[in-house]
Amino acid sequence: MAIATINPATGETLKTYEPLTDDAVDERIGRAVEAFRAYRLTSPQERAGWLRAAADVLDGDTDAVAELMVTEMGKTLAAAKAEVGKCAKGLRYYAEHGPAMLEPRPADAGAVGAEDAYVVHQPIGVVLAVMPWNFPLWQAMRFAAPALMAGNVGLLKHASNVPQTALYIEELFRKAGFPADVFQTLLVGSKTVERVLRDDRVAAATLTGSAPAGQSVASIAGDVLKKTVLELGGSDPFIVMPSADLDRAAEVAVTARCQNNGQSCIAAKRFFAHRDVAEEFTRLFAEKLSALVVGDPMAEDTQVGPLATESGREDVEKYVADAIAKGATVVTGGERVDGPGWFYRPTLLTGVTPEMDLYDEEVFGPVAALWTVDSLEEAIEIANSHPYGLGSNLWSEDEQERATFIRDVQAGMAFVNGMVTSYPELPFGGVKQSGYGRELTELGMYEFTNAKTVWIGPRSSQQAEGTTASASE
Ligand SMILES: O=CCCCC(=O)O
Numbered sequence: 248m249a250i251a252t253i254n255p256a257t258g259e260t261l262k263t264y265e266p267l268t269d270d271a272v273d274e275r276i277g278r279a280v281e282a283f284r285a286y287r288l289t290s291p292q293e294r295a296g297w298l299r300a301a302a303d304v305l306d307g308d309t310d311a312v313a314e315l316m317v318t319e320m321g322k323t324l325a326a327a328k329a330e331v332g333k334c335a336k337g338l339r340y341y342a343e344h345g346p347a348m349l350e351p352r353p354a355d356a357g358a359v360g361a362e363d364a365y366v367v368h369q370p371i372g373v374v375l376a377v378m379p380w381n382f383p384l385w386q387a388m389r390f391a392a393p394a395l396m397a398g399n400v401g402l403l404k405h406a407s408n409v410p411q412t413a414l415y416i417e418e419l420f421r422k423a424g425f426p427a428d429v430f431q432t433l434l435v436g437s438k439t440v441e442r443v444l445r446d447d448r449v450a451a452a453t454l455t456g457s458a459p460a461g462q463s464v465a466s467i468a469g470d471v472l473k474k475t476v477l478e479l480g481g482s483d484p485f486i487v488m489p490s491a492d493l494d495r496a497a498e499v500a501v502t503a504r505c506q507n508n509g510q511s512c513i514a515a516k517r518f519f520a521h522r523d524v525a526e527e528f529t530r531l532f533a534e535k536l537s538a539l540v541v542g543d544p545m546a547e548d549t550q551v552g553p554l555a556t557e558s559g560r561e562d563v564e565k566y567v568a569d570a571i572a573k574g575a576t577v578v579t580g581g582e583r584v585d586g587p588g589w590f591y592r593p594t595l596l597t598g599v600t601p602e603m604d605l606y607d608e609e610v611f612g613p614v615a616a617l618w619t620v621d622s623l624e625e626a627i628e629i630a631n632s633h634p635y636g637l638g639s640n641l642w643s644e645d646e647q648e649r650a651t652f653i654r655d656v657q658a659g660m661a662f663v664n665g666m667v668t669s670y671p672e673l674p675f676g677g678v679k680q681s682g683y684g685r686e687l688t689e690l691g692m693y694e695f696t697n698a699k700t701v702w703i704g705p706r707s708s709q710q711a712e713g714t715t716a717s718a719s720e
Pocket residue numbers: 381382385510511512513668669
């Protein structure tokens with residue numbers, strides 16, 4: 248894919264970029280290494296100050312960056328502004344808590360025969376971040392804030408359809424006062440990722456993206472024995488039990504599925520309603536889905552904008568056509584919006600079976616599949632049969648059902664009476680084909696640190712004194 252800004256609401260190509268040459272990439276890696284030499288010696292308090300400054304810069308740039316994201320990938324303006332706010336919050340979170348997270352953690356020195364023993368988290372160097380277009384600012388910030396706080400330096404290979412946002416992120420850290428080259432954007436195609444990852448000067452990589460992209464990065468990193476964190480696809484279940492507040496559950500179901508125009512790894516994609524409430528829940532869900540305003544993402548009242556790419560919409564159309572051909576029922580939607588731009592109507596399907604392609608894939612668009620189940624156990628069994636295990640949602644007032652869900656659902660995140668959302672205060676990540684490692688909180692920061700064990704024995708002079716004393720006794 249060419250590196251270009253193409254407005255998804257119109258299909259118009261607005262700006263194109265030449266990818267960096269291999270020599271330019273090598274030179275940028277060299278600059279990152281140089282930057283790391285000094286940056287690793289800065290204090291956590293200094294880094295916290297720069298993170299706070301970056302949050303302030305973002306606050307000031309909110310409208311401009313939000314409009315840029317809308318233009319590059321089509322999310323609604325309201326969603327884009329919320330994303331900018333979330334990034335500022337994430338930066339402030341690490342500015343506030345990062346220094347304490349990096350304090351040495353004392354161990355029981357006596358138990359290991361030491362005078363002192365502790366663990367200290369040290370930066371590991373240059374970290375490559377391969378990031379997707381769906382939350383173009385947040386996904387990069389979720390990596391950058393903890394990584395820079397820990398003293399690492401970052402190289403960002405962003406998705407090819409959000410180059411201006413990618414360049415803005417580099418500029419943001421510069422404007423905030425971080426030392427030069429601590430965070431650089433590499434405008435390169437995906438083929439260059441292997442070259443960067445294999446470079447001895449690069450210590451580790453994080454990727455948020457598709458499972459095939461994750462496999463590729465993991466296998467290269469495995470070959471050169473480098474640490475990776477992978478946040479891949481999701482097809483989160485959303486289970487509605489009879490005790491749930493159905494109207495509220497249906498309202499949140501719509502947001503959970505259609506957030507970001509249906510293009511989020513943690514969007515709820517598979518819905519399970521208990522037979523006792525299935526008819527009513529389906530009615531409410533379909534009604535609310537069909538009431539969504541689809542249109543110009545810059546308009547204030549728009550709730551669902553276009554899909555980010557033409558091929559993305561074609562993929563969604565293929566999944567729905569295949570399901571219909573194999574017997575699924577379209578309750579609402581099921582078609583593109585005529586006219587320019589890559590719009591697709593919020594869609595609800597029932598009667599989805601394992602023969603249909605969308606059964607065990609991830610549909611990256613506003614398409615929900617709904618099953619009627621006879622028990623929570625049945626819902627969990629179908630949910631767990633999917634290769635992904637990112638987030639999961641349960642709606643129930645019943646304590647026993649909540650406990651069963653939390654115990655048995657195969658997911659990195661379990662949300663009850665709410666939708667899966669990322670917060671700096673909670674770890675984020677999945678199991679199975681959804682990847683490994685965690686982002687956010689101190690866990691996210693420690694992924695790219697060397698947890699160095701320090702054991703310090705008594706000084707030789709003390710040992711000698713001890714020997715002399717016991718000899719004279
Ligand atoms: O595609 C992944 C979406 C993550 C969104 C979030 O962190 O809120």
